[in-house]
Amino acid sequence: MFRIALRMLAGDTGKYLALVLGLAFSTTLIVQQGSVFTGLMRRAATQVESVPQADIWVMDGATRYFDERRAIEDTAVQRVRGVDGVEWAEPIFFGMGTAQMPDRTFASVQIVGVDRAARLGLADRFEDGRPEAIAEPDAVYWDHLNLDIYKQVRTGTTLEINDRRARVVALASAPRIFLSTPTVYTTYQRALAYSPGTRKRLTFVLVKVKPGHDHGEVAARIAAATGLGAKTRETFFWDTVFFYLKNTGIGINFGLTVLLGFIVGAAVAGQTFFTFIMENSRHFAALKAMGLSNRTLVLMVLLQALAVGVLGWGLGVGAATLFGHNITDRSVVAFLLTPQLLAISFLGTLVTVLLAGGISVRRVVAVPPAVVFR
C-alpha cells in the first residue's frame, strides 16, 4: 500500500508540483539566507581565522572582540615568550589609517603590520606584483577587496598613508572582512611608523602552543603571568562573532526574513497537502471500507508527507547550493553553508510536513467509511 500511497501523490501532478516547489522555496530561502548570514558573521572574525598558525591571541585584558583594540606594551612579546608551554610568540599590529590616493581622493584603510621574519598574518594570495619585494623600503601590499572604487590602485602606485610614503609592490587578495575598508599589509616596524603615537603600540601577540599542551591552559597561564588578556583562536573568533550578533541586530533582521519565508512556504505547502488529502478523503474512505486499517492509513499519509518533504528539501538545498556555488571567501556576497543550517532547514521542513500530515490524517481517520455509498 505504500507504493500506492506514493503513486496517488505523484499522479496528481499539479498539486504534487505545488507541494514540492512550495517546500523547495521555503528551504531555499532558509538555506540561502542562512548561508549569507553565516557567511557574513564569519567575516566579522575573518582576521582571527586568517592566522591559522596562532593558537592563542594575547591582547589588552579588557578586549571583548576583534575590532575593539587597545595597544599593549611592546615588551609583552618577551614576557609571553617566557611562559611555560609557549612555542613561539610574535607581534602583530592592526590599526586604522588614511591613504591618500593618486587622484587626491582618500580612503580609510586598515593597516596590518607583521613581523618581518615570521610573516604571520601577512596576505599569502596575490593578484599581481612581486610579494617578495615587501622587504624593500616603503613597500606595502594593497588589498582592494575586489571593490571597483579602489581599483585605481595598482602594483607600482605610490600612496601616502598617514602622510608617509607607501609603495604598492603587490595586490593581495585576502578573505573579505566585515567592513569595506581596503587593507594595507606591511612589516611591523613600517606599520608603527605609519601610526605615530605612544610607547604602547603593539596590538596582539600571536602565540603557538608547544605540542602536548592544552591551548586553554596555556592561555590562562599567559594571562596570569602578564596581566594581559589571552584567548584561544576559537574563543576569540566566537567572542567576536557573538559580539556582532548581540549588538548589531543583524541576527534578528536575518532571522525575521528567514522566518517569514519559512512561514509562507510552510503555509502554502501545508495548505496544499491538506487539500490534497481532503480531495482524496473519499478514496481513503473506500480503502477503509475495503479493510484498510487506520494504522496503515496514518502511515500512508505520513509517508506522502515525508516524500514531498524530503524531495522539496532536497530541491531547495540544491537551488541554494547553486546560488552559492561560485561564491568564495573573496566574493562580495557572503555564503557559508554549514551542516547546522542543513539540519535546521531539514527540521523545519520535517515539522511542516509532519504537522500538515498530522492534521490531515486526523481528518481522514475521522471520515466514516460509510460515506463511500453517498
Added chain:
Amino acid sequence: MTTTIVPSPLRTAVDVSGLRKGFSTGRTRIEVLRGVDLHARGGEILLLVGPSGCGKTTLLTLIAGLLDPDAGSVKLWGQALEALNAEEKTAFRKEQVGFVFQQFNLIPTLTIRENAAIPLLIRGLSQKQALDRAGAMLEKVGLGNRLTERPGKLSGGQQQRVAIARALVGDPKLLICDEPTASLDGETGAQVMEILRSNALQSERCTIVVTHDQRIFKYGDRIAQMRDGVVESMQDAPQSASVRAIAPAALG
C-alpha cells in the same frame, strides 16, 4: 455433461434479524431501519429494491459492518458482527467482503490494474502477486488489454467492470453492490450485470445488489422488497430459473 449440481440446500450466508438504525440530525431523529429481517444464501444474487430513502444503502452499510446497528443482529456465515470490535470488523471486511459502488470510486491517479489490486495489497500480498492477480481478473471482465490505463480514459461501463474486478480479486464471500448500474445506460448496465452474474457466482459467495433498475431484475435469484425501513416481501426473480441454469458453469 449437463449434470452439474446446484449446491442445495444453499447455506445461509447473511442472516439479518430485527435490525434497527436511526440517525440524529440536529434536533430531529429519523428511524431509517425499523426491524429488518433478511436472509441471503451462499451462491445467490439477492436484489434489494425499494423506493428512494427507504434505507437500502443503510442496510448495506450495516451488513458490511461499516456502521453499527441500534438493535438487532447481523450474522455472516454464523459470525455475529456485534461480537467483533472495530479492528476485527475491519479485518473481516479485508478478508471477506467486496464492494461495488454506484460512483465506481476508482482512484484516478492509479492504473486500472493498480486499482484492481488494492484489496490484495491491503491484505499484504507482494506488489507483483497482487498486480498479476489483478491483471488476470481484469482479463476476465474483458479489460485485459488496458491494464496500464487510468480509469479516466475508460467509459462508465468499463470503469464499473474495473470496480467489479477490484471487488472480486480477493475472492470475498460477500459481495456488496450499491446501484452498480445506476450511472450507466441500459445496455451497458446489462453488460455489467452479465459480468457480475458470470463472475460473482460461487457456491459460497453471496452477492447483494441494491437497485432501482427493473431491467436488471432478471440477473438476480431473489428480490427483497423494502419499504419504510423494513423488508416487506421476498420473491424469486423473474426468469430466475433460467438464469440459475447458467450458474453452475460459474460455480467451478
